[in-house]
Amino acid sequence: LEEEDNFRGDLRTHALRKVSQQEGSCPTGSQSLEKLRRLRALDSKQDDKLANVLDAVGEFGTFQRRLVALTFIPNMLSAFFLYADYFVFTHQTPYCNTSWILAVGPNLSEAEQLNLTLPRARNGSFQTCLMYLPVSWDLNSIITFGLNYTEICQDGWIYPDSKTRSLVNEFDLVCGNEPSKEMVHTINLAGILSGSLIFGSISDRFGRYPAVLLSLLGMAIFGFGTAFVGSFRQYLFFRFMVSQAVVGYVISSVSLVMEWLVGEHRAHAIILEHCFFAVGHLAVSGFAYGIPHWRLLFLVGGMPMLPFVSYIWIVQESPRWLMMKGKVEEAKKALCYAADMNKTLIPPSLLKELHPLGKKLTKASILDFYNNKHLFKVVMAMGCVWFTVSYTYFSMNRKMKQFGMNVYFGQVILGIMDVPARLCYIFFLEQIGRKWSLTLTLTQATIISFILLFLPQELKSTMVVVLVLGQFTLASTVTVFFIYTAELLPTVLRSTGLGMVSLSWAAGAILSLTIFSQISSQLPIFLCCICSILALCFTSLVPETQDQPLYDSLHHLSRSRDLSPMKTGEEESLSDDASDEGLENTAPDDPPLILDPYDLSDAAPEKPYDMEEPSLDS
Structure with a gap:
């Protein structure tokens, strides 16, 4: 294992040296980057030996x-x-329990009981939280003279119009x-x-x-x-x-x-x-x-x-x-x-x-999310995305309730929209990768938030349609988020990282509930726009993970960062900073190649190393 690490280190050093020498004769740097991709594929494949075993077990x-x-x-x-x-x-309509009158009039119907013991509002309906004071009269006297003094309910409530048993009447x-x-x-x-x-x-x-x-x-x-x-x-x-x-x-x-x-x-x-x-x-x-x-x-x-x-x-x-x-x-x-x-x-x-x-x-420990630059970027970026999704979801949900939509109908519509929203992103995940798929969903959420911000409130039907489309977009964002975040985190801290990022979900939801309970203007929707834009900016900080192996330890994670190629528009070059920030945020477009290092004659070290052939072929 130590010889393998030495071999890869020398191979990488010679390759970088050779690429630097060829910069003048190869302005585009395409050959140099191709060799780096091969080195990166070789290094990742050897580091992730477990992936080779899982391939032998059977992919699915x-x-x-x-x-x-x-x-x-x-x-x-x-x-x-x-x-x-x-x-x-x-919702349940409560009336004070006035069963005391049944002691003097056991044959009274429910309507007669309520008519004698409950005061009425100006519109003629019974008041829900008041009752007449009980008296020691006989039934005829109560019917003749009526009851005049009211108080709040003393013996609980009844729900004569209720057809279901909910927490409210329970x-x-x-x-x-x-x-x-x-x-x-x-x-x-x-x-x-x-x-x-x-x-x-x-x-x-x-x-x-x-x-x-x-x-x-x-x-x-x-x-x-x-x-x-x-x-x-x-x-x-x-x-x-x-x-x-x-x-x-x-x-x-x-x-x-x-x-x-x-x-x-x-x-x-x-x-x-x-x-x-x-x-x-x-x-x-x-x-x-x-x-x-x-x-x-x-x-x-x-x-x-x-x-x-x-x-x-x-x-x-x-x-x-x-x-x-x-x-x-x-x-x-x-x-x-x-x-x-x-x-x-x-x-x-x-x-x-x-x-x-x-x-x-x-x-590894939770402190690595602060000390490790890559993990810090992942938690900050994906935490911002998760906060945005949570805040926007709850804000749109509360906005939809303001239009008086039936709770059963609203939840059914959202459930039906969730399935195609998630299935359609199978294509995008395979074709454009995790990073651009997440960028696409956040862009859609931003556009929908701006439409809600400027759409007249009088157009209720149009507003509801836009809100449903927003929920459709957020459902796909949730799925892309979980896939992308789990692939960005190393095995040693994968669940802890997902848990830390999930904290921002609760924060976004609590903020949305607090703002909507105190502010009735368009400010909550305006904050949706701001959060979506910030999430788009933070997403650019993390690298692509499509077709890349899962990293197990912080050591493997840092080594994979050192081998990432850097793109700078039309011109691509290498420098001494190649293992630092610019390389962390990019990934190759080509699928990894399985390559024998001795085929790289230009970058091979002078002194060969004795390595087991099966590990290279794997």
Whole structure:
């Protein structure tokens, strides 16, 4: 291994020296850059030996298909639990409980009871939060003289016009007891915020598989258990815990799937997962419309999690994470299990190339997001993008509610739009890459925000159409964001990085809810435009990841930066700064080539090194 590193270092040095000598005779630098691309491909291929083993296992065989399929149901239920709050706070018309009059008039109908005991408003309707004081008269006296003195409800409320059982009439959240919608959303967002940090750390420290299992247990216990809460405070606590579990599952499952798959199969798997998330969004809308009781809604949503927790035991741990922890034999067993299921055979020479990395290479902490320049750029850039998506999504959602759209119809429309929004970006991800796909979606979001800013409020139908298009764009942005961010982060800090970036989602949502609750002008939409422009600027700081290997350690990450080619318009040149900032932000357009270094006669070192042939051919 040490000789391989020395060989690559000498090979790179000679190549750079030779390119510098040829600058005068080759103004365009195309030959020099082609050699650098070959060197970069060789170095990346040798560093990512695990990718060669995964190729031998099978790019998308039975094992990988089953792994991706196992993520579908939890993703559906994640959406089910996240969007349930929209349907369990349905409006109810309350009236004071005046059953005291039944003691003197047991044969009174409900209409007669309300007519005798409730005061009326000026429009003739019964007042909802007032009642006449009880008296010790007989029924005839009450009918003859009537009741005159009112007070607030003393014995609770009744809901005679209600056809469904919601949290409102279950816990009497009326007449001054109404919870703030911002407060309920903030509880959920606080769960997302804390869950991002907790489960991101668990996934990187203890493994993807334990984090997935723990999050599934959380959704089963607190999602299913919500149906049995005895107070509204207990309901908020269970919602807080299930939000933690949902974001934990999203982070850990994305890391697990990305590290088991290779090439474009990673993007396809994440897109399918998000499509099933949209299906779950549609499912909760349909179930909430057809199920008349909120407790039954959570029973239906949580019940599938109970058997699924036991079914998840067949999932294998990420071999990349096992390698980073020095558990090479466990990684080999997991790979052989996958190959056996795919009915393929891994060449023994490939397995022999898997060696544990040193502790210095695998050592990493959350402080590396500040100390490492590349990680700092990734977290800053993608955090800004995630903040923009969150703030814009919630702002458009609140804007749509201002037009009086039915909650069921609005959620169904958004769920239906999410699926084609995500599927259509399969083409863009393959053709123009991750970076330009994200740039495209952010550009669309910026244009839509500007249209909303200048569109007259009187054109309600046009405004609703533009808002729906905005939600369509944001759905595709979410999918591209997860794929791109997971590929930018190294294995040793992938889940922690996703968790840190997810903090900005909660920040954007809280800011949107706060601004809309206090400001009714166009300022929230104007901020959407500003945030989208800033996100576009930050996106330019991170490099392309299409057709590039996943990096496992900070050491591999820094070495890959040193080999990135630099483009400067029509003229391309190399300098002593080639390994620094300019090289970090670019990636080759050509797919990596597998090349024998001895074919580069111009850049070969004078003293050959004895290397094993299988490692070069791989």
